[in-house]
Amino acid sequence: SQQGEEDPQALSIQEGENATMNCSYKTSINNLQWYRQNSGRGLVHLILIRSNEREKHSGRLRVTLDTSKKSSSLLITASRAADTASYFCATAYNDMRFGAGTRLTVKP
Amino acid sequence: GAGVSQSPSNKVTEKGKDVELRCDPISGHTALYWYRQSLGQGLEFLIYFQGNSAPDKSGLPSDRFSAERTGGSVSTLTIQRTQQEDSAVYLCASSVDRYTEAFFGQGTRLTVV
Numbered sequence: 641s642q643q644g645e646e647d648p649q650a651l652s653i654q655e656g657e658n659a660t661m662n663c664s665y666k667t668s669i670n671n672l673q674w675y676r677q678n679s680g681r682g683l684v685h686l687i688l689i690r691s692n693e694r695e696k697h698s699g700r701l702r703v704t705l706d707t708s709k710k711s712s713s714l715l716i717t718a719s720r721a722a723d724t725a726s727y728f729c730a731t732a733y734n735d736m737r738f739g740a741g742t743r744l745t746v747k748p
Numbered sequence: 749g750a751g752v753s754q755s756p757s758n759k760v761t762e763k764g765k766d767v768e769l770r771c772d773p774i775s776g777h778t779a780l781y782w783y784r785q786s787l788g789q790g791l792e793f794l795i796y797f798q799g800n801s802a803p804d805k806s807g808l809p810s811d812r813f814s815a816e817r818t819g820g821s822v823s824t825l826t827i828q829r830t831q832q833e834d835s836a837v838y839l840c841a842s843s844v845d846r847y848t849e850a851f852f853g854q855g856t857r858l859t860v861v
Contacts (some may be wrong), residue, residue: 681765682852735804740790
């Protein structure tokens, strides 16, 4: 079973624009992680935010976490065509569960 | 090894046959996960191993699915009497523990014909 829901399911933007993806989840968490997947195969870890953190940055990525609303957002600034991929949030508690993902397309 | 290794990369099998999928995690990682991903869909949790604890099998879709992890390292996911709906990419991941980032293999694409 899946833990969370990503919103939107698909997002199409122009290069240079910012992309925001949202994740909602249902249960308690130790941390929330974001992953990227190209071409439907292995996922790559992007960033981890702990349940006692509210915001985290890594390069062009900014993640926020609101545990009272059980939601997180991933912002990619100044997007590039190479950012085209599917993005998934995952919640870690007893195990690790993923959402359905957001398909991001960045047009050159 | 340098990363998580899964074999085979692709497997085509006839309906009703049994298949075994293998995952070699990163050395020293105590946590190991199996997921299933159908085309264009999210990751469906199957099973989770943590050290020597009893595995969390709550995601296995039926009793045709089983998995084991020998010596706290290599894991095998077995699907008995495969059905067409079992066709998907099966992904394995490992991590130092359940609270740290996970490293994924490239997956096994299973096609049941």
